[in-house]
Amino acid sequence: MLQAADTSHELPPMACAGNAVAVRPQRDDSAAFGRQIAQTLELLTSALVPQRRLVHAGDSIYQAGQPFESLYILNSGFVKIVNLSADGREQVVGLKFRGDWMGFDGIAEGCHGCDAVAMDTGEVWAIGYDALLAACAAAPALLKLLHEAMGREIAHDRGSLMSVCTLSAEARVADFLLQWGASMALRGQRTDAITLRMTRAEIGNYLGMALETVSRALSRLAREKIIDFVEKGRRDVRIADPQALTHFLQRCAAL
Amino acid sequence: MLQAADTSHELPPMACAGNAVAVRPQRDDSAAFGRQIAQTLELLTSALVPQRRLVHAGDSIYQAGQPFESLYILNSGFVKIVNLSADGREQVVGLKFRGDWMGFDGIAEGCHGCDAVAMDTGEVWAIGYDALLAACAAAPALLKLLHEAMGREIAHDRGSLMSVCTLSAEARVADFLLQWGASMALRGQRTDAITLRMTRAEIGNYLGMALETVSRALSRLAREKIIDFVEKGRRDVRIADPQALTHFLQRCAAL
């Protein structure tokens, strides 16, 4: 579909996950990631006093323009990261789940560049950045976890950019569902029954397409029996056939 | 053009740059950023022994799949970061200039998720990650710079995502030129005469559009006297009227 830059180079066999398309909700990964979250939270509480805050849908955790003072960890719930441009455009640029860090974007400029808005009831831990650095000096393991979180975010954002740039609208929706499922799987949750807490407009905004296009893509996936909706309400998606969904995506990408 | 998610929230006055559209090649910023680069390089040499490497156009600094061991700093030259997917898509997801760090994407997974390919002759410094962490423990200022670089990258990637998702093709090309100019300005280089070291195909890949669309957008900007090409070869762009370019972008964004 889109042109590939002809970067001529031999590709060594991909030894690592990278931004692979397939979902792999393997038990190992899931357990490892769960341990990592637990370890992070544990280290944080042992070394610092995170300020816990209960948030409800619509609450903002931080807003663009506010001075950067803390990083945040999502202990439970679901958060969207919204980028705002000077000329009024706004764009969902990230989704955060349990264990995810938030607020890195503020480190460089000294103030936040996005809004973080809760999409559901949940608990957020705020960690003063200076205190965190001090704690990291004492506990190198914590620094390692912090860097891993930042690295993961960078790698993930690049994956998003690639999806938007190289996949058709339908493929992006399929990819979105797969990624959501993978996120759930990593956290040990069931991956077949996905409860989207977002409107079609928000999904479309996140994926860079009109809400009608999201709706049509989901309808088509449902028509082809790749997904289905649980009774009453179209926000709960069941990935009826994960393999078919992966194949669907690969077929789109191959064109 | 695209639908905005109706996140209802009041926006506090933007006190900071964030992902503002306008270019501001102010002398202050430029000087500050120049100092920051110098400080980074100085700190690195004082605390560590970076491994310097001369690269030429086409050389790869690291490749996806290689084990992650080092971070890299570009001392001079110009590098593109290319993301590869399992199904063969490839996408330029980042461009690096003097002073930029590379390789963060490998921290989380333990192996690199992208290729970094030199587009021009330059010098790259490799810094062993473990040694860097040790040095950071001794020199907190270095850790601060490292985190700022990571935060900047995250913020920048989100800006890219937003551009691709919310701007028309022509606007993205205009934005691309403005950002390039801003990068040059930050580094104290002339901002009016831009030497694109990329083919139309690479630019299009980076911006998520066909190379023909890039060509048409540049032609139109030239026709409207907003930019022009220096004699012989269409790779050297002169931003004839920076304000007009900014206005052009804002006009596109307003639609």
Place this chain on the structure above:
DNA sequence: CGTAATGTTGACATCACTCAAATAGGGTGG
């Protein structure tokens, strides 16, 4: 020079957006 790579431009096709209308759900007050 001659050849290959790159860039430009036109014609046409198509994907995805816009506009519009109908349906469905969820919540609220009577």
Place this chain on the structure above:
DNA sequence: CCACCCTATTTGAGTGATGTCAACATTACG
């Protein structure tokens, strides 16, 4: 429990922006 409203969603029809294909022009390079 029902009537009502409001939002979210679905679906269709038409259009426009952008991709694709193709021809040609220009430049770079050996």
